Amino acid sequence: MPTISDPIVPQGAPPPRGERVWCSTCGTSEHLVLDSIEPLKPPVNDLVDIAYTCVECDTFYAHTAAFHDVAAILNQQGATASGVLQFGGEYIHCGEPMKISATGFHSIYDPISTEDPSVNLLDVYLATKVLQCSCGFRMEIPS
Ligand SMILES: [Zn+2]
Ligand SMILES: [Zn+2]
Incomplete structure (x- = not known):
């Protein structure tokens, strides 16, 4: 009789979806610093793979996120043109450089x-x- 089930076992191949960009420990996105932004492979419109750290509690996160959520985080730190993410010398629009x-x-x-x-x-x-x-x-x- 199984007592432990793995919650990460995928059921088929669901389409990628953006997860919320925030620190679940602190319950806020205020202290997040983005480490990387990359297009999905293959690219999916309006979704990006991101990695970020909450500098408040030093927790690292990496997952797929909606493009506009990432933009909201970046906009806290000074935006460029609207709808464009500037990160690491790259400019990202529609979820791709x-x-x-x-x-x-x-x-x-x-x-x-x-x-x-x-x-x-x-x-x-x-x-x-x-x-x-x-x-x-x-x-x-x-x-
Ligand atoms: Zn935190
Ligand atoms: Zn575009």
């Missing part, structure tokens, strides 16, 4: 989809970058 599509300095001359790393390397020092999300959202940032 935005790609550099062009630079302000070279965009008149270069094809949008240049993949030449030497060109990008040069551009970083010269001008602004245009970041593009797969949804079509674009923003320009200083390099």
Whole structure:
């Protein structure tokens, strides 16, 4: 007769869902510091994998979360453009890192989809970058 059941045994493969971003020990999200944000594999719109620490009680968390919940946490710490997460040098929109599509300095001359790393390397020092999300959202940032 089984006395212990494992609560983590998955029943089939449920679709990923975002869990609440907060510290269950402190009962607040006030003291959270994000350690990492990554797109799911495969990417799921509006969901990201995050890891964070509550600096109040020193508890570490890592799970899938809704994009707007993560944005709310980041916004406590100073937001960039609305709907865009800035973290670790990456800009994240729709739950995935935005790609550099062009630079302000070279965009008149270069094809949008240049993949030449030497060109990008040069551009970083010269001008602004245009970041593009797969949804079509674009923003320009200083390099
Ligand atoms: Zn805590
Ligand atoms: Zn987007």
